Structure formats: structure tokens, C-alpha cells
Amino acid sequence: MKIAIPTWNGRVSPVFDAASRLVVVEVGEEGESSRFETDISENFLPSKAMRLTGLGVDTLICGAISRPLAYMITTAGINLIAWISGQVEDVLQAFLRGNLFDIQFLMPGRASHWGKGPGGGHGRGRRRRGIHFP
Numbered sequence: 001m002k003i004a005i006p007t008w009n010g011r012v013s014p015v016f017d018a019a020s021r022l023v024v025v026e027v028g029e030e031g032e033s034s035r036f037e038t039d040i041s042e043n044f045l046p047s048k049a050m051r052l053t054g055l056g057v058d059t060l061i062c063g064a065i066s067r068p069l070a071y072m073i074t075t076a077g078i079n080l081i082a083w084i085s086g087q088v089e090d091v092l093q094a095f096l097r098g099n100l101f102d103i104q105f106l107m108p109g110r111a112s113h114w115g116k117g118p119g120g121g122h123g124r125g126r127r128r129r130g131i132h133f134p
Helices: 045-054 067-075 088-097
Strands: 002-008 021-028 031-039 059-061 079-081 126-128 131-133
Touching: 002 088, 021 088, 045 067, 059 088, 067 079
Parallel strands: 002 059, 059 079, 079 131
Antiparallel strands: 002 021, 021 031, 126 131
């Protein structure tokens, strides 16, 4: 599986649409097998989506993302996990451990979608076509 995380100063880039660097990690049954960083400074959103496809990315973990770009990415068959923040390495390890949706990794303002705000958050988390919006 290839996991991609846009990076800015060692953290998950706050807005994928404007991200210029991407860390791509290949993980197999025995753990991480390769890692590289690449340029994704394309300003044309379809080019950014095609770049992910060309890299063979299976899962994109990112911060904020526009709906049009999210649609392009998921239509290409890439699993999208959005509204995540934190240090890239911490986010990657949390994903591999299965606890990426802990409150510490959610972008500010997203906590209520996991039942932490008034009303308990029932029915507020969204998942459509491989898009995971906490």
C-alpha cells in the first residue's frame, strides 16, 4: 500500500490544494519498505490528482481539501482521509496503528464531528465514496 501525505515544515500541509511537497510511503506486511518526497506544485487541480495516480498512491491523508479536488481523487480510486493535522511521522504512525481519528490529529474545528461537541455528534461524521471527513 502506498500512503501519501502532503508536507509543510514537517507537518501535514494545512490545505492540499496549495501543497507543493508530498511524502509517499510504501508499506507492506513487514512494515515500511520505501519512502520518498516529491514535488506536487501543480496549480491545475486535475494535474494534482493525476500526479497521485501516476505515483500509484492508494491512500491520501491530508488537511483541508476542496470538494472538486476530493471528488477527482476519489473518482481515481484513491482512499481520501481529510481534515488531519500534526507531524507527518506521528500521523503516519497513527494511521498504521489504526488510531488516526484521535482528537489530537483532527484539524481545529473538526472535533464536534466525533461526538465531542453539543448534541454528541450523532450522524455528523461523513463518509462518501472513499472520502473520510471526520
